[in-house]
Amino acid sequence: MLSDLVATLSSNPYFGAGAGLIGIGTALAVLRRSSQYGLIFFRRQFMITLEVPNNDISYTWLLQWISHQLRDSSRHFSARTTLVKNDEPSSRIQASYTFVPSVGTHYFRYKGKFVKVERTREQMINSGVPFESVQLTAFGQDRQIYIDMLEKARDAALLANEGKTLVYVPTINEWHLFGRPRRKRPLNSVILNKGVLEGLIKDVEHFLSNPQWYIDRGIPYRRGYLLHGPPGSGKTSAIMALAGHFDLSISTLNLSQGTMTDDRLQQLLSNVPEESIILLEDIDAATVGRHYEKEDNIRYQGMKPLTLSGLLNALDGVISAEGRIIFMTTNFIERLDPALIRPGRVDHKEYIGPLTSNQVERMLTRFYPQSTHNEINQFLTQIEQLTDNYSKQLSAAQLQGFFMHNKDSIKDVFANVNQLLCL
Known part of the structure; x- marks a missing residue:
């Protein structure tokens, strides 16, 4: 009975054509699927x-x-x-x-x-x-x-990038290179009070070359520095020179911007580029005076601003990373919370103050290498009289700007010295 049914169906031309098409389609589908699995197998085993x-x-x-x-x-x-x-x-x-x-x-x-x-x-x-x-x-x-x-x-x-310093800035929660790599700033171009820069170099060098010293004593392997003093005294310039001297990049953070929150700061500090100095400029503006305009309140609606507690936890809390060098700068150290600059968060404080006579002399001879001993003494006397008369102190930025205005001849320096404090 079954054999008769099969013979009848096979002799039917319509059924035979349909079965052939189904068979061809099935065979093609099996072949395609087999080739896909074969390609996957080949990629996994041989690529x-x-x-x-x-x-x-x-x-x-x-x-x-x-x-x-x-x-x-x-x-x-x-x-x-x-x-x-x-x-x-x-x-x-x-x-x-x-x-x-x-x-x-x-x-x-x-x-x-x-x-x-x-x-x-x-x-x-x-x-x-x-x-x-x-x-x-x-x-x-x-x-x-x-x-x-x-x-x-x-x-x-x-x-x-050899001979250059890389500067990174954050975008959202990641770091990106800012502009083109900059020429390394030579140490002798930063003229601080005697012993200040040398002390910073020695301290950073000891930190970088002795990680095992920290591990053996159970001390977190990180170092915090605070440079404080009046504007234009050379704080940022010193950090740039240190980065160039130790072949480090600089990752700079603006803590006062409205989009900086506790979570974002923690995320950024956890993935800082390797071999980089973290620079927190004007740290006094981080958690004080954070007033937003009306449109800023709308823009940052729903965002919790950075808090002092969040900043402290990010610097040396449980989630803080090891092997970091953090430099903070401020013009107003008296505005900083004592908890922020206590030992452990800030290990080395350095005052970068107004120019001393030694700094003035070194800057003069750097800009005018041919200046004589008499010219140097004359200029130092003029500077002393000028600052006494106006009861003002002179910054490195002011003196550098004055020299740049009178770079053609040292005679112009003596002729225009009364304009120095106007810059």
Whole structure:
């Protein structure tokens, strides 16, 4: 009975055609699914992939390095334009163009292997900042190939920034390089009172070279400094010179801005770039006088502003990171809460005051190396008389500005010395 039914159906041309189509479709579906699983199996067993998002510090390094590998093979790049000025006095500002791989797919060869590069970009709805990533794919299972690439990219970036100081600023909860790397400020360009800069150098050097000393004694491995004194005395300049001397970058935070909250500060201090000085300028403005205009109240509605408790916990609380150097500056140390500058949070306080006669002499000889002993004594006498007559103290910024106004000749300095306190 069953054999008769099968014979009848097989002899039916309509059923035979339908069964054939179903069979072909089934076979194609099985083949397609098998090829997909086969491709997945092949990628997992014989290929290795690395993804680097744009919030990783190596993202920019890797893009620059890849662009160098693609310089002869790829024809699709994105341009990054910056304005630069050479060191020559007569040079003009020029545009500098850097090319990085554009969004899409690229290929290059590295150590005998073909590497596929996929750069993607997605628009972020909330922040408006696009999220980007670079994905590298190569044959093999050894991840060392990517470690080598990242190391080479890092070395190339460090070589390009050699002799320069990097400055980072926060955007939302991440750090980004601010502008172009700056020339390192030489120590001899910062003229502080005798022994001040030397003491800071010695203290920072001991901290950086003796982490085990802190570990053995159970002391948190972090160091806090407070530079206080009148405006223009050289506090920030000293920090820039120290960063250059120890090959450190600077991560600067503005605690008085309306968008700074306890949570945001903790997040930023937990992911500060490595080998970086954290700079908190005008720390007295962090938790006092935080008055917002009417439109600011609307803009920051729902945001809890930074509190003193949040600042203290971020500096040396349970969640605070180790291996940090924090420099705080203020013009008004009397406004600071004692809890903020107690030992443990601030380990080294240094007063950077008005110019002394020793500083005036050193600044004069730096700007006018050919000045004679008599000219130096004459200028020191004039400065002393001037400050006594007006009952004012002189800052390094004022004297530097005065020298810059009269840089052509030391004779102009003596002729216009009465204008010094007007700057």
